[in-house]
Amino acid sequence: DTxxxxxxxxxxxxxxxxxxxxxxxxxDDEIVVDRPVGGLTAGLDPVMQQVDGTxxxxxxxxxxxxxxxxxxxVRVPPEDPSYTLRRVWLSxxxxxxxxxxxxxxxxxxxxxxLVGKTNFEDRFWSRYQEVNEQFADAVVEQADEESxxxxxxxxxxxxPSHAREALPETTLFQFWHIPWPTWDTFxxxxxxxxxxxxxxxxxxxxFHTERYVENFLACxxxxxxxxxxxxxxxxxxxxGETTLxxxxxxxxxxxxxxxxxxxxEETFWPEFxxxxxxxxxxRVAVGVDRLDYxxxxxxxLDALEELFETRPEWRERLTYVQKSTESRSxxxxxxRLQSAVDERIERLNERFATESWxxxxxxxxxxxxPELYGLYAHSDLALVTPVRDGMNLVAKEYVAAQADDDTKxxxxxxxxxxxxxxxxxxTAVTIEPYDAPELAGQIEEALTMPDHERKRRMDALRASVLxxxxxxxxxxxxxxxxxxxxxxxxxxxx
Ligand code: G6P
Numbered sequence: 001d002t003x004x005x006x007x008x009x010x011x012x013x014x015x016x017x018x019x020x021x022x023x024x025x026x027x028d029d030e031i032v033v034d035r036p037v038g039g040l041t042a043g044l045d046p047v048m049q050q051v052d053g054t055x056x057x058x059x060x061x062x063x064x065x066x067x068x069x070x071x072x073x074v075r076v077p078p079e080d081p082s083y084t085l086r087r088v089w090l091s092x093x094x095x096x097x098x099x100x101x102x103x104x105x106x107x108x109x110x111x112x113x114l115v116g117k118t119n120f121e122d123r124f125w126s127r128y129q130e131v132n133e134q135f136a137d138a139v140v141e142q143a144d145e146e147s148x149x150x151x152x153x154x155x156x157x158x159x160p161s162h163a164r165e166a167l168p169e170t171t172l173f174q175f176w177h178i179p180w181p182t183w184d185t186f187x188x189x190x191x192x193x194x195x196x197x198x199x200x201x202x203x204x205x206x207f208h209t210e211r212y213v214e215n216f217l218a219c220x221x222x223x224x225x226x227x228x229x230x231x232x233x234x235x236x237x238x239x240g241e242t243t244l245x246x247x248x249x250x251x252x253x254x255x256x257x258x259x260x261x262x263x264x265e266e267t268f269w270p271e272f273x274x275x276x277x278x279x280x281x282x283r284v285a286v287g288v289d290r291l292d293y294x295x296x297x298x299x300x301l302d303a304l305e306e307l308f309e310t311r312p313e314w315r316e317r318l319t320y321v322q323k324s325t326e327s328r329s330x331x332x333x334x335x336r337l338q339s340a341v342d343e344r345i346e347r348l349n350e351r352f353a354t355e356s357w358x359x360x361x362x363x364x365x366x367x368x369x370p371e372l373y374g375l376y377a378h379s380d381l382a383l384v385t386p387v388r389d390g391m392n393l394v395a396k397e398y399v400a401a402q403a404d405d406d407t408k409x410x411x412x413x414x415x416x417x418x419x420x421x422x423x424x425x426x427t428a429v430t431i432e433p434y435d436a437p438e439l440a441g442q443i444e445e446a447l448t449m450p451d452h453e454r455k456r457r458m459d460a461l462r463a464s465v466l467x468x469x470x471x472x473x474x475x476x477x478x479x480x481x482x483x484x485x486x487x488x489x490x491x492x493x494x
Contacts, residue, residue, distance in 0.1 A: 007050065011053055012147045013051050013054075014056065014139060015054070016135060017057050017153065018103070020087065021035070022036075023060055023061035025062050026062055037366075048082075052083050055084070056138050058087070072088075072138075088131075088135055094127055094130070097128070105117075105124065110185065115185060129158060132156060136158075136160075148171045148173070149163065149167075151173070161198040164241075169486050173206070174199060175205075177390055178390040183223075196224070201243075203241075203243060205244075206248045208250055209247050213247050250470070250473050252465065253470045260374075261402075261403070262377070284378065285383055291334065292337070296387045296434075300383055303439035303443060304440070306436050310437075316356070318359075320360050373397070373401040374401075380447065382398040387433045393420075395420040409457075410458065412428040412429065412461060413431055414431065427461050429445065
């Protein structure tokens with residue numbers, strides 16, 4: 001897209017994330033490539049293809065080392081090599097302690113304000129430090145002073161300060177994809193100074209919302225007497241460095257989602273309903289989540305149970321379709337969540353199913369993008385009910401998939417506790433995720449909303465999601481970075 005300043009970065013962009021965009025694994029004796037189907041890696045892969053930069057990430061596939069040169073690099077995508085993927089190799093213990101441990105049992109619950117789920121083991125912290133140094137070493141080998149290094153997310157809070165020592169003139173920035181908590185929550189962490197200090201080695205730190213920016217600045221202010229924090233401009237001066245802290249709400253590729261949603265318009269929905277035995281005259285509510293305790297799935301199922309119990313007229317007239325993806329299953333909190341979800345779905349189906357109808361249809365198999373977006377397009381409601389979520393792109397994808405057609409507009413039911421609520425809250429149906437009886441009533445309200453009201457709301461949501469899409473996010477984030485560049489090719493040419 002020529003509107004985004006992506007091209008200004010050319011090969012100088014070095015992107016660093018925990019997850020890699022292409023993973024190679026053995027299937028029998030063949031090497032197969034898994035590619036991104038959604039989320040961060042899928043969104044950023046086209047950017048890297050455009051600029052031919054380098055992406056540094058954990059090599060998590062058992063055949064990755066097989067397709068690698070002496071510098072741990074491979075050109076991707078395999079069928080049309082257009083940028084370099086460089087891997088960081090981690091032992092099983094390192095994955096256990098850095099990824100399952102510190103990243104997902106300390107930073108993840110802490111930043112989602114669920115302090116009771118944190119597990120501060122010393123070995124997690126030591127390994128997190130070690131792995132962040134490993135990532136920083138790869139960056140230092142790969143980057144020079146004209147590079148622009150883009151760190152992603154909470155797995156890499158310490159890598160910027162290590163990289164900075166060897167790269168004093170290089171532009172470093174980071175996008176934090178999850179919430180940033182208040183100081184009262186963050187101060188619980190014994191490593192608060194190291195984490196904040198690590199991040200402040202960046203020239204720019206991006207968050208999804210103004211609230212997270214405010215929380216972060218308040219944490220810096222409270223933690224470091226020596227820091228100067230300007231809350232109006234978002235500038236922090238600390239340890240001889242200036243860091244700009246700003247909100248850049250992430251969007252989705254709304255136009256593309258709309259196209260894919262309509263790809264099999266004629267046949268998709270009748271086939272889908274037949275395959276999952278959804279009666280023709282039943283309305284459909286959809287929930288799509290990674291199986292995570294932040295997503296409010298048990299709470300949502302409790303509300304549905306309440307609905308079918310107290311308003312029996314909805315039996316056989318509403319089907320809830322749950323598409324969930326297993327996640328981080330080595331962690332006991334995630335295993336508990338999975339059992340809680342399983343139990344509730346079983347109970348709902350045992351209590352209310354009839355011969356021709358099940359209240360909850362669970363989709364276990366992989367859906368392709370056109371199938372997923374087709375499901376969104378035809379569902380009467382989307383239930384997005386997290387107890388806390390940095391942004392939540394399902395809400396935006398659901399809106400983007402709705403065809404601009406009065407008869408088909410759906411209703412977005414959206415938790416106040418998501419980042420997306422800041423942008424979409426005025427026209428979505430706002431809910432409190434912990435209040436099951438209230439939520440049951442709101443689901444009914446959404447189901448009975450008059451046509452003109454549904455249309456009015458979906459028109460407004462659609463306009464917002466189309467305007468603040470993935471390209472807008474990139475343009476605004478990379479445009480800001482371009483303005484902060486310490487050393488650029490243009491400067492050296494002058
Ligand atoms: C969610 C978060 C992202 C994070 C990702 C990691 O999508 O919003 O910020 O990068 O999870 O998922 P993973 O499967 O790599 O643990």
